[in-house]
Amino acid sequence: MRVLLTGVGTRGDVQPVVALAVEMRRRGHDVRLCVPPNFIDWVGSMGFTATPIGIAMRQSSGAAAPAAPPTPEQVRALVEHLARDQFDATASAAEGCDVIVAGGAHQYAARSIAERLGIPSVVAVYAPVALPSPDHAPGGEPGGDPESNLRCWQDESRSWNERLLERLNANRERLGLGPVSDVFSHVLGKAPWLAADSVLGPLPATPGLQVTQTGAWLLPDQAPLVPELEAFLAAGEPPVYIGFGSMPVDPQTGRVVIEAVRAAGRRVVLSQGWAELGLVDDAPDGIAIGDVNQQALFPRVAAVVHHGGAGTTTTAARAGVPQVIVPMFADQPYWASRVRALGLGTSVARGAQSAESLLAALEGALDHGVAARAAANAGAVAVDGTAVAADLIERASM
Known part of the structure; x- marks a missing residue:
């Protein structure tokens, strides 16, 4: 055929x-x-x-x-x-x-x-x-x-x-x-x-x-994580992943999310994405990466902060990791609502982004009950x- x-x-x-x-x-x-x-x-x-x-x-x-x-x-x-x-x-x-x-x-x-x-x-x-x-x-x-x-x-x-x-x-x-x-x-x-x-x-x-x-x-992905990322993951507790994919994100958004993650006492893996976001400083608690095998990375992070694209939402759910969605347009508010309804994470409306609101959302996603539901739900994703x-x-x- x-x-x-x-x-x-x-x-x-x-x-x-x-x-x-x-x-x-x-x-x-x-x-x-x-x-x-x-x-x-x-x-x-x-x-x-x-x-x-x-x-x-x-x-x-x-x-x-x-x-x-x-x-x-x-x-x-x-x-x-x-x-x-x-x-x-x-x-x-x-x-x-x-x-x-x-x-x-x-x-x-x-x-x-x-x-x-x-x-x-x-x-x-x-x-x-x-x-x-x-x-x-x-x-x-x-x-x-x-x-x-x-x-x-x-x-x-x-x-x-x-x-x-x-x-x-x-x-x-x-x-x-x-x-x-x-x-x-x-x-x-x-x-x-x-x-x-x-x-x-x-x-x-x-x-x-x-x-x-x-x-x-x-799409099955067998690509290994780069050595620098492997070393970062091995050097401490599971970090929080931040990534907005192909979204036209304002650089300030990346800065605000990083501040929130740090305020929660977590390390940062920042996916630069199409917006080419960067870290705010050279502190050892963060690493910036390019394209990455999310299927390999997500099971090793504490939470995933993202835009709510269908693929990222599904990959994070399959990995059993809690999510914080910052939806922007199209179907992203829908996926944010489903993650909330299933108890797999939290979300922050695009117009309500601040270090405080993102910190509250991240702390909610890192709650033991949410993390446990996310882990238990992983096997239900076909x-x-x-x-x-x-x-x-x-x-x-x-």
């Missing part, structure tokens, strides 16, 4: 698709990838052939200060470019393929290209709040009035149509396909997948959709999400 797997966005959007690619290749299938330009070398180093899609969302180190916000005309031009690029890249990579699997909701072309080729396709989302439901508003925490939530989803659909409907249909016309009336429902289709752990992110009510929950798509998805692909029951 020849499979095209496509992912757009940041590392958190792309890595699950790569995890599924590894499983499909392990089973002997021919796998092609569409990933943003800044991930081509990474997937190439793993032996995959990839077609660039979309734009590199990370600025290179030392880039100039951000320019002024784009004008409405510039936004429209960018959306038009991204839509056309997705259609062109996906169409090129999909030639000769038997199935297309697209990771993330912002997949404007995958189902249209599959329709043109007459092959099955599916879109997988990584968080329950990406699915229209009376149980939550778009991207919001669970709960609220069901009718109000559904009205919010109607507004969300209108927003997608305003941005993309004309462009989507123009690209479908290029393929000889008829127009669609609603972008978001077309992108998801009638039977999307939810690639999230069922304990951390249970499936909500989804009227009109037949959703299959596969479990999270986790690790076979890619296997479940691969079974579905092989049966073509999408």
Whole structure:
């Protein structure tokens, strides 16, 4: 079987698709990838052939200060470019393929290209709040009035149509396909997948959709920790990990979190991330690191302070370590609410960050009862999400 797997966005959007690619290749299938330009070398180093899609969302180190916000005309031009690029890249990579699997909701072309080729396709989302439901508003925490939530989803659909409907249909016309009336429902289709752990992110009510929950798509990582980090870990009590991944974090945030961790009497492992955060001084109680194998590191720390991305949340839960989430946007407030609801940690609203609030949250996460629940919950996190998805692909029951 020849499979095209496509992912757009940041590392958190792309890595699950790569995890599924590894499983499909392990089973002997021919796998092609569409990933943003800044991930081509990474997937190439793993032996995959990839077609660039979309734009590199990370600025290179030392880039100039951000320019002024784009004008409405510039936004429209960018959306038009991204839509056309997705259609062109996906169409090129999909030639000769038997199935297309697209990771993330912002997949404007995958189902249209599959329709043109007459092959099955599916879109997988990584968080329950990406699915229209009376149980939550778009991207919001669970709960609220069901009718109000559904009205919010109607507004969300209108927003997608305003941005993309004309462009989507123009690209479908290029393929000889008829127009669609609603972008978001077309992108998801009638039977999307939810690639999230069922304990951390249970499936909500989804009227009109037949959703299959596969479990999270986790990429196995055997990379060793660098000697400097190993030495730091061995030199004292388990430290607190701080990392915000690909988020555009203000450097002051890193400073405030470090102050809170120190006030709690803990050492610091600071992941520099895309924001290139740095330590505040040369004190021996902290170490700054680049990309790291979280699967190897997290079981050896006292707590994980992070932005609440689906992948980091799942990896920390699987490691049995308490979490402090500082959510910023998208699905991150949802994961923060689930960590609180399960008693696996605490969170701090983005607008309420201070050394005091972060210290209180960290002390709450380090509470013996929370730490014990986090450790006990580790075994409940499923690790076979890619296997479940691969079974579905092989049966073509999408």
